[in-house]
Amino acid sequence: MDTDDASLTCSLKLEWTNSQGIINRKLQSKNATLRLMRDESRVIYVEIRYDKASPIKLPLKRLSVHKNFMKEGRASIKFQEFGCTAFMTNAPPSQLIGFLRTMFVKMTGNAPKNEKATSLRTQLLSNKPQQFEEISPVTKGELCRVQKHVMGKSTTTPSPIRKRKLSDSSSDSRPSSAKRLYTSSSTIQDTPLDIQQKEVLETCLSGRNVFFTGSAGTGKSYLLRKIIGSLPADVTVATASTGVAACHIGGITLHQFAGIGLGTASINACVDMAMKSASSLIWKKCKHLIIDEVSMIEADYFQKVEYVARKIRKSDKPFGGIQLILCGDFFQLPPVRKWNDKDKKKINFCFMSQAWKKCIQDTFELKKVHRQEEQDFIDILNEVRIGKVSIESEKVLAATASQCIEKDGILATRLCSHTQDADLINEGKLKDLPGDIRIFEALDSNPASSKMLDNQTTVPRRLELKIGAQVMLLKNINVSKGLVNGARGVVKEFKNELPLVKFRNQLYLAQPERWSLKTSTGVVARKQVPLRLAWAFSIHKSQGLTLDCVEMSLNRVFEAGQAYVALSRAQSLKTLRVLDFKTSQVWANPDVINFYSKLRIQRDCSNLVPLGIKNKNTKTNNKNLLKGKSKSLMSKPLLNIL
Template sequence: MPHDGEGRHPLLTRGGPMAVTIERHQAGRGPPKLEKYPDASVAVLVAERVLRISGDKKLRDKTRDFSLAFFTLHHSQVRVGLLSVRFVKTGVSVMMSSRDQPEVAKGVFAAIQESQKSCAKRALSRAAPAYSSLQRPTAAVCPTPNPADRKRLNSFASPHRISPSRWSPPTAPKFRRTPHRGGLPVTPARPPIPGSGRKSPGAKVGPRMTSEQKKVVEAVLGGKSVFFTGGAGTGKSFVLHRLIRLLKPEHTAVTSSTGLAASHLGGQTIHSFAGIGSGARDAAALAQKIKRSPELLGRWKRVKTLIMDEMSMLDGRLFDKLEQIARLVRQDSRPFGGVQLVLTGDFLQLPPVSQTLPNGKKEEASFCFEAKSWRKCIHKTMVLKEIKRQEGDATFTTMLNEIRRGICSQETQDVLSLVAKRKHSTLTGGVVASQLLPTRREVDAINERELARLSTPPTTFTAADTVYDSSSLNLDVMCSARPKVVLKVGAQVMLTKTFSPQKRLVNGSRGIIVRFTKAPCLPVVKFLATGDEEITIPLDEWVFYSTATTGGRAVELGRRRQIPLQLAWALSIHKSQGMTLDCAVIKLDTIFEYGQAYVALSRCRSLDSVTINSTSNNFRTAIRANPKCLKFYEELDDAAVIHTKTHE
């Protein structure tokens, strides 16, 4: 726990003068409290694992001491003199700046690392005498371990990098292989292809890859530019996350056509990565703009693999523009400037947004497969056909396969009519199904109305935002957490971030608030996935980084700290794309776009979790697929489990 008071231990490392801001978050109690010390002295007591702030005239003779236990260390910009430490349990953040003397921040960073390593060595000595040769007397000023010791210490870390670094003091009497939780992130050896049968030591066995998913991974690792597609629930996001783990981060850019999808991947929008703003100017002008920015130019030069998700929502004209920009900026005449493309999405889901012309008319959306450069850029098109989300519900799977292609057979019509006759029922523990609606305006109106009906007092959670580069990051667009969340006991809520995969508490999990804790004030939720168990939901952080940066280190663009919940009486179909929902009420009467009915229905795992709200039993008007997209998929071989089409 942080504590203030006089120091009793000699300083083992003194960082020097720094500007310090201490931010104390109080959940549900307004904005964070700030303490600013423009001329403080920062020191690290290595042996005692204490971060000490002192010396500023505002402090007088006092100090601010913080125990270096259970903290997150953010060091992506330490080279320019910026460093911050967030203490997980207390919600306190200490932000330090020495821009004029970056060496000071680097010294503090090194000292904190040494403090962690010193603790780790003591744990090793207690756990196994065989490792005692790793211990060395701690020098007065934070020594760097010799290469042999560093290698041996790191050999006990998991092959998976955790970013940002999270660390807590070891307490178990036995030393076990656990994820690396401190110091400089270990450069991982490439882990085995998930599902291949080989296991990393101590790694938990996750979902296994299907044979068709493995073929996608093999093609990408073989250097091919790949577009892999498939219906909802075929594991496109699952494959994408595995590929992100396998590809070299220093040369891989992770992007999406939408901010929400990019947030789930830990990436950024393609507009943000490319540095093109809205992308309205022509390719030559945008390329010149990029060349004038050393950061943007370096980003384009370093990237070797570009990942793009939700390709159905990216306009084909913009794809052509990006391809031309890549050639101009990289000065490489090959398609897309020689960059390997890893693209995914389903063109039979939501389409690109139509652009408004200067005369006020809507310009018809263009799909990426219609782009002039598409066939030149994509070596392989691969179709995933094995549906995992609705596994076990053959009737629902057959229906969705029809609806995806805009077909509403008599059998599908009859089943939907039966589903429409169901009454809206309250599910386990008072949870009611979310309404999926086409527009955000309808969604906000329903959520606000239902919240107002509750007589319980409101609790407001205001996000704590930190933005280092506002030109590259708009948190309200990128982040799934809203800047302000108002909750009450009895409110229907949904997780906006995966909380516990083991308990099936993932992004989209539904629940109801049963009470709030005291000091700190946090919501306690009963989820459908966990029955009667009450789960306290703590504040969480969304951290956004640029990609493909110098030396393989991603530069932090900003972060948001907020409660990972949102009201869930209603949800937009657009926002639900990519989610798996526990239950949903779908108002088919208001569907107006190709693919909307399919996206809404395919969010659920089974027909039992779907309720249809419709004044008409004629569902054929809502179930539509874009003819151009149908033609694209008809050109692929539907007979194969997975079809690879190599373009000349």
């Protein structure tokens, strides 16, 4: 637990009401700081600092905490004893969740038995002014005590309409949704960021325009969610090039946000379109724009979006002064081609645009792979990524064709280059199974949004199952037990009208879960059993997944990077089967290779510190050094460059 979890910066409104509920005092600040403090009597307080006013200290006793919208950076604390309510908005979601969890842990854990609170008589007789100190970080001992305290009670989640109460630390009662607060926030802390990821996060929080990249499995999406959670919610817009990627980070598609449709109109027409749409208000309010899977955005579209930002915000700064945080791997799937273009072979990546060159200030490449642990497999994937497979790697991949990777009746998921092929395989396999079909219909918050939910999530509107059906889990249910997004299982029976699924290490009764999708006009949601038929899956929709049992035939791949995306879904060589592997199925786009080579050269040169006295030949020497550096790097195998 970080010490930062004991403080919170956000917009704040304080309201004091009398016994009749009439507001008789109000304070408001756009930039307030809340800190958890403890006095010499071990009573916990919230210290509130705002503007240049004297700090306000309120003891944490008899509280009501409303935290339904924590993930949107909003919550409220009602201090019942003082008739005061603190409304917190525009808070970084992860900071808000951490703050509330620390408050809960400190109050629920209580002081150790050998430490007694100072008696009231001693406090009254003391002439010393009241002393406060910052609360100490949460310890493992406190976490263990709270976990036992929370997990020992009912796990029933109360109605979201009801207010959750957080009681005095001396009381045995606690908030009815304590378990949800404890578990939801603790998952954020489960996997700490590595050194490279921390550097990216710190740079993003400093306000710089950042592009960070990395091979598959280096934790790009995980880091992106951390960044989103660390920025003020009301002025941060999280987008992605595809609906599936947007759903993964809890955002919307860039096309929905930009307000220019597909961007096929002229640049001036795009500005008019955005000005008249609901997006114009969000454009003006936005301070941090995040774009995931940026590799699938075409240069022309990126250029138009940047121009629209400047015009709507009436600013000549790049992107109208908005901080830009981009994430993606250009070695993976490229932008969708416009087949009516005259030059069908040419792909214009967004890094080729003038907007990219004037906007991006810092570039990072994550190196540590988290998805795979076998170094041999990681080395092979690095070769496939740049389209240059050695003879040894070719033999290893070809040898997987004879592997038996099935276990406990769970078959391998077949990755297909075309979505239609995957659908036909799933439909045929289900039809061949004996028994009756059980149908599970999704419940959508708005029926008019059903088609959009179909396209932008992997959750099916209509799920047909039989006993023996091969399925994939579509949500993280219990990470420690292996019930994670992408886990493979088989339906064993139907219990209480719900599918009971056998995964490799766990039986799971699949109950309906909720998916939400942000749009430019609000939030739409779908409730459905978190399963999908998994005899086959398309490579495109597998992006972001980690598959524990997968096979593929790469004969029909049609894009650079498609084979790499498919192979990098596997956790290890032992759980992978590649049919009829050939090196001709693997290639990388030359423009992407050149782009990453230049990034490497720039990074290496930026790390050089010139020593000695400057002279008139310094500039010439630096040019020669750069030329020499470029030549020496390009003469090496491409794998060593990247």
